[in-house]
Amino acid sequence: GDSVTQMEGPVTLSEEAFLTINCTYTATGYPSLFWYVQYPGEGLQLLLKATKADDKGSNKGFEATYRKETTSFHLEKGSVQVSDSAVYFCALSGDNQGGKLIFGQGTELSVKP
């Protein structure tokens, strides 16, 4: 079945450091790919998405490019802030799944001042 694998956390960075969180997926067909963010005590918020190969999703300084050849959707940000501290989830929505999302296990990011 479809699945998503993320790099394990926690990831600890200093403010203004470069961030990469790796995400790879297994799916048949052409899934849509998403990054969601969960701040402490809250629900998930959509951060960005890409619906076809080579699409780049971007929001709030975060970017991710849909790479079909490597089945990856890595999340990047050039300069993180303390306020970016959260748990980040990569997810996919497969063909004919009615919009159901399959999530990775999540990666906790902690940014120190």
Place this chain on the structure above:
Amino acid sequence: NAGVMQNPRHLVRRRGQEARLRCSPMKGHSHVYWYRQLPEEGLKFMVYLQKENIIDESGMPKERFSAEFPKEGPSILRIQQVVRGDSAAYFCASSRIGQGELLFGSGTQLSVL
């Protein structure tokens, strides 16, 4: 436009009691999804419903768990005879038809004593 509303925010039950979690989807959304998040784990899909229909319940435990989304009123996730292992955060999400982008509620934290 209040988004996806879940209540209660926190629910405490003793072993053997019943837990009822409610979810009102965003206005205009006809699809509801329930997810469970165990401590230190990602989100696991439980069930996907449309009004008066269960579309995909492949993630629901076979016993004690049920879900409904009636024609009028919120979606309900019901857990009978709760056990300590049911303690988790339960998230509801909604979407329009055909969209993979889900909008999440703030979750219900269930604690079983």
